[in-house]
Amino acid sequence: MAKRIDVSGLSAYYGSFRAIEDISMTVEPRSVTAFIGPSGCGKSTFLRTLNRMHEVTPGGRVEGKVMLDDENLYAAGIDPVSVRREVGMVFQRPNPFPTMSVYDNVAAGLKLLGSYKKSQLDDIVEKSLRGANLWNEVKDRLNKPGSGLSGGQQQRLCIARAIAVEPNVLLMDEPCSALDPISTLAIEDLIGELKERFTIVIVTHNMQQAARVSDRTAFFNLAAVGQPGKLIEIDDTERIFSNPSVQATEDYISGRFG
């Protein structure tokens, strides 16, 4: 299921503004890779280039290569819709579909993609909700609106929705920034379980979180406001937090700037 991502020479633009410049990295399958860095350094932009969501923004444009195993996501003839089926995404703010019940939210991806039998859907919904550690909390109210859940439950509902379509990679854009510590812990535990099956990339502002959940950590920085963001270094999380090879990383992690 999980696939390796290999990025080389990637730049992303908003109109004529270059948001990130010349990024190359490898994301290992069945592992958690965390992106850290100051606000505006292009972590989220880079994340969105990994499932071609960047180009959804008006003026969004990408140069470079993103290899998912042996396929370049930006090669001619690649359908962005199929890319997004392979590479799922969880957003910063929980965004369940307001017109749909809990059940329909989880089944949304499948229902909108093709036809499934009711019993098949039931199985997948239960499996995904169990996978997101939400089943026990919502099994009695599957037909209630998804927007009636608490913030943390909504975010886990969004994760369930994302894993229901069985992607190979799961991108998470600050999934815990709108949540309380207990919901955060629930989602961090969940990330630990999900990495057995998926390749996970997570953007976070919380360095303790990066240290807790990730196997590898990438540090992004920008030279100045208005300059494109760059990848400073990527290494094993332990090494980044104990003995980084670049001075800027150490400064950022120890709180000397940013």
Added chain:
Amino acid sequence: MSTVLTDKRPTTLRGASLPKWSPWVIAAGSVAVAVGIGLGAGLDSRIQWGLIAAILYVLGTYAIASMVEGKRQAKDRIATSLVWVAFLLAVVPLASLVWATVERGVKVLDVYFLTHSMGVVGDREPGGGIYHAIIGTLEQVGLATLIAAPIGVLTAIYLVEYGRGNLARAVTFFVDVMTGIPSIVAGLFILSIMLIFEMQPFGFAGSLALAILMMPVVVRSTEEMLKLVPNELREASLALGVPKWRTILKIVLPTAIGGITTGIMLAIARIAGETAPVLLLVFGNPFINNNPFEGAQASLPLYIYQQYSQSAGAEPAYDRAWAASLTLIAFVMILNLLARGIARWKAPKTGR
């Protein structure tokens, strides 16, 4: 070097305040004074009395409040009193309009009136009804909606979801221009086409003109509703690998459907009362004509107009005109209530 500022703050947080009933007393007082002034100066118009009372109320509130409570509270009270005066100014004409229509309309409004046409009834004789006009209005407005609603909604979807650059700007511009088209001009436009093909008046021609009037309203309201759908929902759906058109169909439209329906209903309400294009294109017909594609038809606003203009002051015709007005208002109101009902029923659910 330090300057000493005198601290003007009072030593206590509790200030003097007017009692709760004071606005009512001030209102009653200003009405009484206004009546006095009106009688004394011999002003005939009750409207003048009302306006004097309103001005006295606003000024009196300000004067009394600034004496007792101080400047800031007086400003607050003047704003409140202005809102109340504006509210009354808006409601009084509306209520009197509804009252006048109901009072005069119920005289002849009964089942017979709703189910019979004017077929063999002379303009100045009593009897007859509006069945033919109701049929005409329903068919013309219904057909206009069938044309304008889909085109309008699709245009709005294009503008919000796809439109970039010059084409979208041009479409927006022309929709704005269309909003400003007077109904008689829309009627003349269709009429000129009819004259080219030497056609006689028929119901569907009226529908076409009404559709022209309805379309920009639908586009505008739908556009606003689609813009209210959070971008996050679109992104969530796209990130699941759902194609854009399915995202729009299954996520964006259902989320906005309540507001879109309300917009369409309001647009229908607007065109249901149009007289000018119907007069030009549908012509009016005292007999029942169920076929909107051939022969002249009637419609409610046209019926009202013709009862007034062709009867030379005959009492029965006036009564019929008022009853038809009441029917038209009721029709529009029922549509509005329906729209609200649908909006509430379809609105995104928040319950637990």
